[in-house]
Amino acid sequence: MQRQPEPEVMDLEAEVKAYAEAGFDEVNQRFVGRLLELTGDRAKCDCIDLGCGPGDIAMRVARARPHWHITAVDASRPMLQCASDAAARSGLSSQIVWQEADAKLLPFDAGSFDVIYSNSLLHHITDATAVWREIKRIAQPGATIFLRDLYRPADEAAARAIVESHARGESDLLREEFYRSLLSAYSAEEIGAQLGAVPLEGLQVEIVNDRHIDVFGRADIYARRS
Numbered sequence: 001m002q003r004q005p006e007p008e009v010m011d012l013e014a015e016v017k018a019y020a021e022a023g024f025d026e027v028n029q030r031f032v033g034r035l036l037e038l039t040g041d042r043a044k045c046d047c048i049d050l051g052c053g054p055g056d057i058a059m060r061v062a063r064a065r066p067h068w069h070i071t072a073v074d075a076s077r078p079m080l081q082c083a084s085d086a087a088a089r090s091g092l093s094s095q096i097v098w099q100e101a102d103a104k105l106l107p108f109d110a111g112s113f114d115v116i117y118s119n120s121l122l123h124h125i126t127d128a129t130a131v132w133r134e135i136k137r138i139a140q141p142g143a144t145i146f147l148r149d150l151y152r153p154a155d156e157a158a159a160r161a162i163v164e165s166h167a168r169g170e171s172d173l174l175r176e177e178f179y180r181s182l183l184s185a186y187s188a189e190e191i192g193a194q195l196g197a198v199p200l201e202g203l204q205v206e207i208v209n210d211r212h213i214d215v216f217g218r219a220d221i222y223a224r225r226s
């Protein structure tokens with residue numbers, strides 16, 4: 001099945017609300033668990049969340065690693081407003097900076113971050129290679145990189161079956177967005193080609209369940225640049 005791109009930025013009020021209220025506790029906690037396995041317990045860390053959405057993952061990371069500084073970016077102003085309100089209610093405002101930015105063209109210096117992570121951003125972006133290029137540019141030597149996203153099912157029936165099995169109790173809007181996201185997702189081969197085009201070497205691409213794919217590792221970026 002061909003990729004069917006969905007809109008890049010999520011800035012409709014209804015979708016921000018639906019996404020913020022969705023039951024993502026378990027899936028988000030699993031993401032954070034895997035991230036912290038990959039990073040280990042770094043004493044000091046500048047960390048960036050790309051496409052942070054309503055901020056639940058950034059806040060979980062902040063609670064688990066109170067000594068880390070987190071920059072959470074999204075291209076959607078309403079998402080960021082929702083995230084920063086939630087962080088203020090949770091007393092996490094001083095640990096997380098919420099910043100409006102495009103992951104394809106980030107306003108940060110080269111080598112700014114020790115940990116770069118993202119959940120469910122890549123499938124929104126048609127020029128995905130631009131995101132990988134920015135990740136390479138903003139990574140410190142030895143930075144941990146971890147992106148998790150959906151991968152595209154074989155056909156529309158398979159996509160519908162995944163929605164049925166994982167989002168049965170969610171709102172119609174969220175179920176439809178999940179379906180469109182599956183059709184907009186990349187295959188492992190396409191992600192491999194994006195990394196090769198940068199090039200961004202040293203990362204592993206691994207299908208981890210019926211819908212998620214992980215890209216992770218510590219790219220020895222500076223050594224490869226010279």
Ligand SMILES: C[S@@+](CC[C@H](N)C(=O)[O-])C[C@H]1O[C@@H](n2cnc3c(N)ncnc32)[C@H](O)[C@@H]1O
Nearest residue numbers: 008009010051052053074075076102103119120
């Ligand atoms: C499916 S949501 C995931 C949100 C969050 N990472 C999570 O897992 O809960 C994708 C987010 O990426 C944002 N996004 C899409 N394109 C972007 C871009 N080019 N730069 C930054 N954020 C972007 C959307 O606005 C949306 O908030």
